[in-house]
Amino acid sequence: MGRKRLIVQADLTSEEDQAFLAWVKQKLRRRKLAEEIRLGLRLQYEWARGQAGAAYPSAEHVEQPRQEAACLPEHLDEREKSPDTSAKLKGLLQSF
């Protein structure tokens, strides 16, 4: 659903979106529909990453081991964690 809307919303007159659309279609032909949603964020990311550099992302790119881009920030390991994140969420929403 999200993907269809993304494509519909795109301004297909621009060269970039035409290329993006073609690239997504090429990717999806190779994969089962059930994988589509799970792939969504990664496809968008990889497209943007490919655009940021000169290299156009290849169809094989997804299959390759992905780059380790970030370490777990220190505070995630070391600080005292809240005992119940759900309770904190409820508290946050109650404040609105």
Added chain:
Amino acid sequence: MFDSKIAYVDRGFGFVKAGTRPGERNLVLQSLIVPGRPMPGFGEQTTMVYRGQTHLVGRTAARQAGIASQADLADDAPVNEESRLLYLAALAYLARRDGITRFKVVAGLPVDTWEASRDRLKQLLLSIRGETVELQVGDELIRAVISVEDAMVMPQPLGSALDFLLDAEGQLQGEREFPAAIGGQHVWPVEAVAGWRWCVVDIGFNTLNTYVLDDMEPVRRFCTSPKLGMAHAYQIAGRAAGGQGALDVQAGLRVFEGAAQMEEAYQEVGRQITRLIRSWNDPSIAFYLVTGGGAYRLFKHILPGEGAKLLADDAQEANGRGYYKAGVQRWGANG
């Protein structure tokens, strides 16, 4: 007969996004409403009759009244009379066709006006009590009686944060996959992610909203609303094109899109957003979620080459979806 339902209304400077539960009606409406009369024979029109006054709504207002923006993006725009009319129009569209609809509404405000204006917006929404609205959308005539029974007003980017974290029942359930490994793995339980420090980068028409959550608590010094939205890119492109205004560029976007000056303008705004984020110099921010109507255009220009960012799914509507999930969390699925 009456219905009771949760609705989200995300009133941005550019567009109003509104809806109820996923799969039901939703709308994206240009944030424009002006008094005026419909002009038969001039294409599909959207008009609203309220308290005896006819208004042109959304694109119809832009086309027939020849205006491109309302209120000059005034600071009080989120809570002024035009806003109230836009909320009425949006809720009428979501209401049942006969009888009364009682809404519980979740809405949002830019980060920097949220604290000062949240109570006013909540009061504005709660002032909608038994209002009769006649909305004409093309051939469809909607006569609705609407009331707002309860309302929540949250900082806009928190909507995208909640959409990312919560499932359809408003619970912190499941897993999220990251394009780059964080702490050595790509997939993390949502409950763990909610405990991190992370940032929403919400690119709207007028403002950029940054919002950092740390274990589900906002970090105030990183919650900002600089004027770094798409309008800034349109201004830059307009200047490069010989002095056209931001709204002229937006109106002619199909012409500008793909032009070198437009792409350079996107790059420049992306650079400024990246500079802002890097100025925080906070390595404990685990990742950046880029969202809002400008997200698709600017994503590649923000933190270029860095893996700790991802693009919100269906980014223009992510805030609204998150509002809805927050509503389900607060009031239950049936409101």
